[in-house]
Amino acid sequence: MDKGEYEMKLLIKKELKNRNIKNKKTKQMDKLFTDIALRFAKESHCESHKVCALAVKNNRIIATGINGTPKGSINCDDYFKAYHKSKKINIDYNDWIKTKEFRSLHHDWSNKNETHAEMSLVAECAKNGISLKDSTIYTTLKPCVYCSKLLSGLGIKEIIYINDYDKSDIVSEHLLNTCGITIRKYI
Numbered sequence: 001m002d003k004g005e006y007e008m009k010l011l012i013k014k015e016l017k018n019r020n021i022k023n024k025k026t027k028q029m030d031k032l033f034t035d036i037a038l039r040f041a042k043e044s045h046c047e048s049h050k051v052c053a054l055a056v057k058n059n060r061i062i063a064t065g066i067n068g069t070p071k072g073s074i075n076c077d078d079y080f081k082a083y084h085k086s087k088k089i090n091i092d093y094n095d096w097i098k099t100k101e102f103r104s105l106h107h108d109w110s111n112k113n114e115t116h117a118e119m120s121l122v123a124e125c126a127k128n129g130i131s132l133k134d135s136t137i138y139t140t141l142k143p144c145v146y147c148s149k150l151l152s153g154l155g156i157k158e159i160i161y162i163n164d165y166d167k168s169d170i171v172s173e174h175l176l177n178t179c180g181i182t183i184r185k186y187i
């Protein structure tokens with residue numbers, strides 16, 4: 001082996017070591033931010049899905065959003081507890097919110113009254129003059145097509161989600177990929 005080949009092998013070995021260190025740090029940061037997103041999601045009052053979206057740039061959280069109703073509006077949990085009581089539904093509330101009937105009622109009500117976590121995040125950024133360009137979004141639920149459309153034009157680099165969402169589909173992922181945004185599930 002000549003000197004040039006030896007130096008090349010050393011450079012490759014050094015680069016692989018650097019990549020391993022970077023990958024380990026990336027995995028640690030992904031775990032940190034997904035843990036934070038899961039904690040923040042617990043603050044949601046939604047009875048169907050408790051969702052948080054975090055915007056991270058340079059390993060710092062720059063904005064957060066959780067799903068829910070606008071300030072001053074009745075929260076999802078309060079609305080449906082009152083609905084359950086007023087309709088005298090003869091199933092325990094905690095069992096009822098797992099039924100198809102509830103899911104259908106909730107979907108209609110949510111479309112009219114609730115904001116998705118990603119929408120809340122973008123609104124927070126707009127209100128405070130925060131750019132999402134080159135940021136990574138960590139979210140507890142894979143974005144729906146509407147949120148994907150919203151996020152697609154903001155210069156975001158990557159979306160990392162924890163749980164699949166039955167209202168998300170291949171169109172959402174294709175749209176994001178077409179716009180140069182990587183989307184991946186946190187494992």
